[in-house]
Each structure stands twice: as C-alpha cells, then as structure tokens.
Amino acid sequence: MEAMAVENKREPVLDVRNLEVTFNVARGAAKILAGVDFQLFPREILALVGETGSGKSVTAKSLLNLIPGASKQTSGKVYFEDKDLFKVSNKELQAIRGKHIGMIFQNPQACINPVFTLGEQLFRLIRLYLGDEIARMKLSEGVSTKQAIQLIAKEKLNEVGLSDSKRIFKSYASEVSGGMAQRFMIAQALLSSPKILIADEATSALDVTVQARILKLLKDLCAKNDTAILFITHDLGIAAQVCDRVAVMYSGRIVEIAETKKIFSAPCHPYTKGLLQAVPRPGRSNGLSFVPGMIPDLVDPPGGCRFHPRCNARMELCSKKRPEKYVVGENHEVSCFLYEENLRG
C-alpha cells in the first residue's frame, strides 16, 4: 500500500492526455478514441480492459503512431519522458520504437515475417539496438560481430525459455508454435530492456496453459528490467492476475481507473459493475448476467455519456453532457455523474 503511494509521487514514464483518434470510414467520421487520459508509472503493470471495439488496441497502436493511412486524424499529447511522441520527428520516433518502447501483438505468428528465418530478424534488431553491447563483447571476449550477435541472441532466447536457439535461428514463422512465436516476440521486444512494453492482447490467442506461462514470463522479465507494461486485454480475469492497476475503457473513453483490488472489490462505474457481473464465477446464484444492449455506433455516438443508453442508473443529465473525471478514492477515478456529489462532498 505504502509502496504504491510512494510510486505515485514518482514521475510517470508515459503520460497520455486527451488522446483522440478519428477514422474516416465508409459512413463518415468515426471517433474511435474520444479523449483518453492515463499515466503509466515505472515498473507498474497497467491493464486496459474493455469489450471488443472499445478502442483498446487503437490506443496502444496510436501511442507509437503505428496506424498508417491518411484516413485518420490524431490529436492529444503522449509524453514519454517529457518528449511528446506526436511532436517528435519520424526519425526520433523510430529510435524510440522498440528500443525504448517495446510492443507485442495478438497473433504472434502473423507478426513474424514469413520469408525470413527468426534468426535473421532477431539479429537485425540486435544490430539495431545493441550496437555498443556488441562492441563491448567484441572487446571483452574478442569475438567477431557475427558471433557477438549470435551470443546475445542465444542469451535473450534462453531468457524467454527458448533453449534450442540453433533450431529457432533456422526456422520460419510457419514452423513454430504460437507459444514459441510469442516467446520469440517477447524476446525481441525486450532485447534492449525498454522502459515500456505494450502488450496488445498478447496472450488472447494462446490456449490457457501456455497463456499462464507466458504471463508469468512477462511479469518476471519486466520486474527484472524495470519495464512498465501497458497490458491490453478484454479478459478481466487476466487483468486481475497480473496487473497493479486497471483502466476500464468503454467506447473510446476510460470510464474508470483504479488499483486492481479496488476495481474488483468496489467498482463504481455502472459499466464496470456490469462487466464484473458478466464474469462467470462458480456458485453465483443468478445464472449468467450480461450488460444489456451493445456497443454504440461510433459514427454517431450517443450524446453525453456514451454508455447511457445501456445504463440502468441513467439520469436525464447523462444524455446531455459528458461526465468529468471524479476522484472517488486514492488513485481511483470514475467518469459518471453518480459520483458528482462525491466530488463536492
């Protein structure tokens, strides 16, 4: 508890302010992200949860400005160590990508270039990130660049539990299992022990047993390298297992953010409550419950609080104006009018 308190005084390693992303789609302009703010502190694991289409992945991708195409506009600020990632030149951004902010994705196999061996791709990145490391090894161990790279690669693969590096180097994406692929991706992402790792549904595609191991792996490695993780998932269960804090997203906004315990013990936002209800638990009396209705159309979203059409505690105010963030406790913010007076009182 105290520890947490201490950390919160610390500077955030990633500070996202009023991030807005709009896509021009067939039917007009879809506001995928309508003002997302959150902070990521060193060494913490922040979960970003929400239904499919709530904008989790878009958030993750737009942080590093990875979504190509003229059909989107981005606004807001993303501070990474007092650099605004939306302001810096492409070159700088490129230097930050991977080296300082790593990223892993949902279906690892599709993320590995099919026409190169895993080795080739790993080596390339090592050469990219770890120039001085290589130089050091060449001096200390008097090995050729090639060997140096190989050694590093071997070591990194061992870290993620891929011991048979020889085979890995030679094999192609199509020849490794999902689990192995994801381990490989992790190894790649953590090569230069970045400050931040963005894990975008990193484990959702894997089956449960593998999932668990990968999660453990992630957690340990990041603890070891002081890497903060932005953990994006639709699975509250996983969030609960691994994360320090949880941010609940709904339709392009963060509706509630708090420490994991609080979210699960005392959820505030009606949507969060709904979600938690929906998680099936053994021995719960009233069978399956769900959040009625479906995620809103992003092209013309409901006015005011985007959740109000589905909200069972809806007030007429809700459809009129957008709720602010209301602090309901330590590190616990909710944007819902129910807690307006909390703020005052």
Add this chain to the structure above:
Amino acid sequence: MEKKALKKLAATVVADHHKMRMYQLRQFLKHKSAVLAFFILLITIVAALLGPNIAPYPEQGLGEVNVSERLQAPSAQHYLGTDVYGRDILSRIICGARVSLFGGFFIVIAAALIGVPLGLWAGYSEGIPGAIITRLVELFLSFPSVLIAMAISIVAGAGAFTALLALVIPWWPWYTRLVMGEVLSKKRMLYVEAAQMLGYGKVYIMVRHLLPNILTPVIVMILLDLGPAIIAIGLLSFLGLGTQAPQADWGLMVWEGAQNILSEWWIAIVPGCAMFIVVTAFNIFGDAVKDILEPNRS
C-alpha cells in the same frame, strides 16, 4: 428496451447500406481519370448503339466503296481521312465500334455465365466433379487463350460471331478458377456451415449463401476483362479470322491500313488509336471500381 435497441440497429444497418453506396459513388467521383474514362466509354457505347445513324457517311461505314475519293488525308469532309476504298474512316470506326464493344461484353459475360456456376459447383462439392473441372481448367489455362481461339476459328471458319465464341471457350476457365478459389475460402465460414446444419440443399446454399459473397470479385474481374477481350477480338480480326470485309472492325481496319503505313499512315493508326483509347478507358474504369469495391485486395 432490447427491442428498441434492435430496431435502432436494424434501422442503422439499412441506413448504412445506403450511406455505403453514396460513399462509394463519392469515392468514384474522386478518381478524376476514372470519371473521364467513364465518359469516353459512355460516348463510345452510344456511338456503337446508334452506329450508321450518326455516321457522316453511313453506307460507306457499312462498306460501300467510293473509288474516286480513295486515300484522302484527314480533311473537312473526311475528318479522319478515307481508306483504300475511299470510305470515310470516321464512319467506319463508328460502325466498327459495335463489334469491339459488344463483342467484348459478350465474351466476358458469356465466359462468366459458364465459368461461375462451374466454379461454384467444383469448389463446393469436392470429389469427382470438382476434380474433373479443375483438370479441365488447368488444361485450358496451360495454353495462351488467344491461340486456342485462333485454332478454333480456323476450324469453324472465319467470321465475327465464330471469333467471339472461339474466344469464350478459352475464357471461362479464368472465372471458374477465380470462383473456385473464393468458394474454397468461404465454404468453411460460419454462415455456410450454419446453413448446412440447418439442412439446406447444396444448390440453395450455393445460390443464396455463396454466390452473393463471391459476386464482387466476379464483377471486378468482368470489368477488368473487358479491355483484354476487346484486344483479343482485335488480334483475331487483324489476322482476318474475325469480322469479314466489308463489315467494319477496328482490328481489320488496322490490317487493311498496314500496307499503307509508310504513306497513308492514318488508315491504320486511327482505328488503332480508337481501340487503344477504349481499352485504356476500360482498364482505368475497372481499376477504379476495383479500388472501391475491394479496397483491401490487390
């Protein structure tokens, strides 16, 4: 509350469909070149439809010779000059447009009408029929289409219509192959399997569930094939295997003019240009439509 939501959803879906079309239209209008192409095609098609009715010298367009005015360079009374028989080339081109344009349409549409059903069948029901059709397609595709067409129209005897048929014969397999590919990728999809669970008949599933979902690529292919089809017709009639004199046909006209290329060059070049322009127009138009209907495909 549930109901309302669903109603709203349904409403939006319908609305979306309309919006979608409007959006696509807007997208198309953004392609300046495509719009231009479209108008060129429109004009040509009208010209082809009216044919002799708008040709300055209708009977010459249909082949009447006029020895006194032979080999005239483009001028006031003959905007595009006259050919070796003294026939007004503009009139010839207008009358010739029919063969090229409608011939082109005929080929691709006929090819699609044969190829698509076969493709559906072969793709959906594996086993003997599928295998046979696949082999057949492979055999046809293992040889340049126009050559096959040449061969056929030699046997069948030269003539505009035989040439068209001769071109359809090696053309349909391309559609079969396309459709087979599509079907194979779609048939494992939930909506198909669901339909199977529900015990619908093969044909029903093919027609009601698969066909609509593979229509777009077929349409795109048809559009993109029009240009090549017109060229193919030209290739045959240039060798005298297509339309017979004195009927006008662009490919044939180029051939008739080829002898005089060094002196009265316009006789060959003008119809050639007509062909080139129309084909380019079809290609650009097809590309644009493809970009819009299949934005995610190459």
Add this chain to the structure above:
Amino acid sequence: MSLFVFICKRFLGLIVLLLVLSTLVFFFTRSLPGDVAALYIGGNAKPEQIELARIELGLDKPLHVQYSRYMAKLAHGDMGVSLRTHRPVFQDLLEKIPMSLELVFIALFLATALGLFTGVMAAWYQGSWLDSTIKWITSGAVSFPIFFLALLLQLLFFNWLGWFPLQGRIDTFLEFTSPIERITGFSLIDTLLTGNFTAFFNVAYHMVLPVIALLVGPFGMIARLTRSSLLEVMQLDYILAARAAGVSERVLFFHYGLRNALSPVLTVIGLSVALILLATFYVEMIFNWPGIGYYALAAILSLDYTALMGVTLMIGTVYVVANTVMDIARRLIDPRIK
C-alpha cells in the same frame, strides 16, 4: 515436398500435357478444312498428283493408323515435314526458336527489370504525382493491341524520326561482307563468338524496335502488380510489428515488404511469357523477324498442319517450363510455399 520431387512432378505434368496436346492437335488438324495433299503439292496441281501426295503423306490410311504413326514418330522427335517449307518441322523449329528466344529473353528481362523498378517506385511514392503518372503510363502500356503498337513504332521511329531500321534482323549487304556464322543460332552470341562485331551491332540495332514492342505489355502488367502487391503486403501484421520494433521505413519497404510482394509478381512474369509468345506472332510478322512467331503465324494462315502441331507442342512446352521456373523461383524466395 523437396524441390527435386516438385520438379519431377512438373516434368511428368508436362509430359501428360504434351500427350494431351498432341492428341488434341492431331485430331484438330485432321478436322481442318482443305485438302492436306493439295496443300502439300501447292501451285496448280492436277488431281492425279494430289492422289500421289496423299499416299506419300499416308493420308490414305485410316485415322487411327495415322494417329499411332504420328505419335510413334513424335516420340522420336519427328514432327513430320512442313507442308509449307517442305522441310522437317523439327529442323525448322530448331533453326527458328533461337531467333525468337533472343527477342523474348531480352524483352522479358527488360520488362521485368523496368516493371519491378517502376512498380516499387509507384508504391514507395504512393499517392504522389509520380504514382499517378506511373498509373497512367502502365494502364496505357497494358492497353496496346500489339499489332498497333508495332506499326506505331515503325511509323514513329522509322518513318518520322528515322532512328531505327523498319524491319529485318540485319542489313542485307552484311550477308556478303560479314555474314553471321551459325553456331548457337542466337545471332548476338554467334557474332560475338566469331568476333563479327559489325554484324553484332547491326543485329542489336535491328532488335531495338521489336524488343520495345514486345516488352511494353508485360512491363505494364508487372509494374501494376508489383505496386498493388507491395501495398497489400505493407498492410500486414508483421510489417506493423517490425515498424513497432523501430525498423526504418526504407528497410521495411525494400527488405521486408518487397521480398514478400515478389511471389505473385513472379507468377505474372510466368504468365507474361505466354503473352510475349503470342506477341511474337505479330511482332515478327510486322518487323519481318525470321523467328518462330513468324513461322507459327505463317503456319496458321497457310494451314500448314504439321508445322502447326510442332508449334503448338513447342509453345505448350515453353509455357509450362516458364511457369515451372517461376514456381521454383517463388519457392526459393517464399518458404511458405513449401
């Protein structure tokens, strides 16, 4: 499946195809109109002589006998005697193929090189003015009826500009002063081998226009496909992942993207071999290039059945071989196909 097995399979496939083709062609030509024997005699022949010729050609035998004979001969590489040139078809083919291959190879090579380059440029500068100009040029390039293009080139570069010769493979007087010794049949190679540089440059000079005529179409196809396939690839997850890993756009594009985009392009190159083969018919006729295309066209137009069979088989073979080569290339650059 190992490469070797793959090639063997294709080879067997080829043999089957040739069997089918030759059978088809045989019965096809037998169904052609006109009197083979009369054609063979040529000129103003009298009926009696035609009867003689009919026996000489074995056309008096029943069809199945003719067929079995034909196949038996074919097995020994004997395609019969051309009704037009009255020389063994096989010999004719052997003499003429190199002349065409010379054109085809050069054209195909240039088309591929230019096509790839242009396509990549268009994709790299996607949406720029360059892209749109290239789009115009390429969609024009694929829209040329080959015969029209050939005539246009002649008109432009011979008649108006006078830069290139109108036709032929070499200036005729060179056939006395420095004739080409036939070694390989590829005139460029032969002239080099015999140090006959006059002829070499002369032939090269004569090649320019035919080659241009041949390469325009395939160039367009390849460029267009390269562009679209590259852009498609650049949308894929692994590119995204690599980008997220901080790989520079240039490397992403030319190293990660291009290599993946290549395999459909290779397929099209295989197909464009067929395109060029067909084009040679017209180009060689219009440029009076004494190659296989000219031979084939002459055979078609004069209903030279035996030659037709030979040509068909040859084209079938070339076509299959070309596509096999392309498939092998694809397997080499793209492990997924294995």
Add this chain to the structure above:
Amino acid sequence: MSGDMSSTANRHRYKEKEAEIENRVRSVTIIVTRKFMEEKMLNRFVQVVLLTLMTLMIATSAWAAEKNMVFASPYGITTFDPSISYSTELTYMANVYETLIKVNPPGSKELFSYVLATAYNASADGLEYTFKLRKGVKFHDGTAFNAEAVKFSIDRTKKIGKGAAFIWADLKEIEVVDDYTVKFILGKPVPLPQIAASAYASYIMSPSVGDKDKEWFDKGNDAGTGPYQIKNFKDGESWMLAKFEDYWGGWDGKHLDNILVKYTKESLIQLQMLQAGQAMLGARLPIDSYDSFDKNKDTKVIYGPSYQNYMAFFNTKRPPLDNAKVRKALAHAIPYEDIITLGFNGMATQARGPVPNGQFGATEDVVQYKHDLELAKKLLAEAGYPNGGFKLILTYAAENAQEARFAPLIQSEFKKIGVDVEIKGLVWNTQWAKGKEDPKNAQDMFLLLWWPTYSDPYETLFSLLHDEGDKPAWNLAYYKNQAYDKLIREAYEVTGSNPEKSLGLYVKAQNMIQEDMPVAWLVDVVGKWPMSEKLQGLTINPAYPNVPFFYDMFIE
C-alpha cells in the same frame, strides 16, 4: 588490305574451330573462354572495330558497285527438284536450269529462240520432232551435256510424274540419235516445241543425278546448265545464286555475278528494302505505292506483259447462276475499271477471254463484256429477276492481296443491281478444296488467278472449262460443253502444223464460251518489277512468269 580480307580472316579463324563445334564436342562457353585466352581480347577488339568499319565503307561501296545484288523476293521454295518443281521457285529454276528452246516475248520476230538446242524440225504428221543439241555445254557438276542427258531428264520427269509432268502426256518416247541429236516420238500431234519450252517440267539436268531424289535437291543442290548455281541454301530465309564459271554463254560483257535472295513475303517490307537500298530488286509493292516509287529518282518500275489473269467462275450448277442470262447480267455488272484502278493501281487491262492478252489465241475477235449496269439490270429482268433480290457467296484466296482488294468492289457494285454478295476470304487451299466439293453446295463465284504452264492456249482452255464430270479440279464453273471440248482438242492438234487454222478454232471456241459466260474474265495482269534505278537489262517474258533472267542484267 581490303575489308573482305578481314572478314574472310574472321571466317578463317572460325573455320579452325568449326569441326569441334560441328560435332558439339565442346560447349560454346569453352570456345568463348578459349578465344579470350588465345587472343588479347581488348586490343583485338579495337583492331576488329577499325577493320569492320573499313570493311563497311569499302564493302558497301564495293557492294553497291557492280556485280552483286540483293533480291527481296516473295517467291518461296516448294522444291528444287527440276522434275517436280511447279511453283514459285520457277523464279530461280529458270536461272539455274535451261530448256532446249525458249519462247520469245510477244512481238518478237521468231516464236522461239534456241537454248540447249540449236535447231529442230517436225515430221509432216507432227508426230516426230528432232532436236540438234548445242555442243560444249557443261553441267554445274562438270558433266558434259548431250542427248543422253536430255533423254534422262525428260524420262525422269515423266517417271516421277509430279508437278507439271502431265505436259508430256502425249510423248511416247525419246530416242537418242547420236550424241548431239535427239528425237521425240509423240502419240498425238501436240505442239511439242511449246511443251519443250514450258516453264515447268521441261528442264534438262545432269545424268549424274542418277536416282538421287527430291530430298537431295531440296538440300540446295542443283544439276543444271544455267548461268547460276544455288549456294548456301540453309533455312528457307535466304540463299545465293552464284555465277557458274563455265557457263556456255560465257561471262564477258555485263552480267550479274551473285544474287542474294532474301525471302520477303510482305510487299511493304520489299518496298522499304528497295527504298533503303537494302535490295536492288523486288517483286511486289503495296498496291498503292507504285507511282510514288517509280517517281523516286533512285528507284523505278519496269512493266511488261504477263500471261497471268484473274477470273471469276460462276457456279453453273445452281440457281440462279445456272441461267446464262443471269451470268451475262453479272458479267456486265462487274466494275472492271475500278478493279483495275484499285486492285492493280491501273497496272492491268480488262481481260477479253480465257487466253491472256499477247498469248497465241488472244485476238480482237473474242467478244469482250463491258461494265454496263443498265444492260445488266435489263438482262436480269429478262431472266426473271427484275431487281435482283438474290444472294451469292464469293470466295477468294486470302493470301492474294489483289483479290482481297477488288472482291469488295464486285460486292459493292452488285448491290446496285440488288444482288447481295457475301465475300469469303479463304486460304487458297481451303478455297480450292471447297470449290471441288459438290457444286450443289459450293460457292456461287470463285475468284482465281491463273497462268498457263506452257505457251499454247490449249492447256488453259482445257483445264479451265473442259467437262471434268463430277470430279472438278479447275473447271470450277462445273461447265459442260462437248462441242467446245472437241473444238479445242482439234485446235490443239493442228497448232504445230497449221497455226492459222488452230487460231480460228480457238477463237470460235472462246466465243462459244462467251455466249454461255460460265466464267467472267476480269483482268490480264501487267507484269511489274520494282527495282533500283541502277539495275539494267531486265526483260519481262510472260511465258516464264515472275522470272528475272539475271544473266541479261547488270548494274550501272
């Protein structure tokens, strides 16, 4: 040193390696590498370039001068076998082989001139002809020419019985009187001189041929006595006619030494080759380009008579053309002038009858049909087709540019009298095959280009119109007329003994035909040779179609 030497040097260097190349022992690459190892390639390259440049300059000038020329020829080789040859290769055969006597061009004093014979006489009954032969003639292979050779040649031709061998049908046997005298014994009194002077099947070849067959000749071998020999005939694309040193005519005076024949089908390309000086002699230009070509100061066209003529057979076996009136009407509806203008650029004359202008048997007395639409309409009306209203199918040989050109004229003109014509351009062989099928469902009109095998009208009149029963070969009008058949045979048999009588009979026969009009005689072609202004001495002899006698030609 002259350029020729350098190029021969090249060739010589190559010769050394020829053997190994021939038997494919070493691969090409080895040769290349060896070449590189043997000679210091670089400075040799410079050397060669200089040499070749010199070669070019000297050669081109040396070339344009004087005794060699390029012939851009559309006439391909069917066979080089003089006994069988009956096709376009005549152009060369007539320069390589010789006949006993030769028909003179029309208008010359004598009907014949002597070649390998020096005199002949006929027996009173016209059944025996004795030829005195020229002494001191050598065949290309060195064998001496004599009576045996004559007997051998004609017998061989008769024995093989292909090509135009039929002209010897009435020859019983050949008797060698002595070395330089030979006697032809006939079964019927046919005009042997004409036959012996035939453009086909009457060539004398060396007995050394023995039983060598067609294949041997088709490799490019020859065994003639003519001024030229066939050299380096590899593929059918180009070959050489090279001077035969010991030609009996001798080589003093102006002659051509070597003629390089470039097989060139397309008239457009011949035109370009002549204009660019790539060739000095051509044969066919694009129809519309003769005038401008002739005007050009470096080029000219030589015109002369020819026995080639175009005709249109009417199908006399099927209505409505089984009615002579209709046929006459159509004959009057044919636009002869336009055909001449458009199809031949004015270089032709309207044909009278079957016998081509200038040949024995063609006279003013043969009735000629004129283009007259009114008369045509009138005749149609009389025949019961007041304003036409029937449809005809006309076939022509697709290869023939002229026919392709003027067929539409007929069609367009017939439309004016209400007769629809469907034109079918077929490959000659197909057109002919269809023509020989059952008349009932054959074409209605058949365009044909015809020329006589030898210079007596009988062959033409017989082949084209005698009753061929139900196996038509050339009588594609399917015309039957016993009276006519008897008439021409009679004429044929008296040509030798009594030309006047036979002429009269031939005219009678022709007018008999004109009455029934089974065939519309379109045009007699004018022979033309487009060539370089420098080329001289070419005379056109219609008896030998498309033959330039190179021996008489020279370059200024």
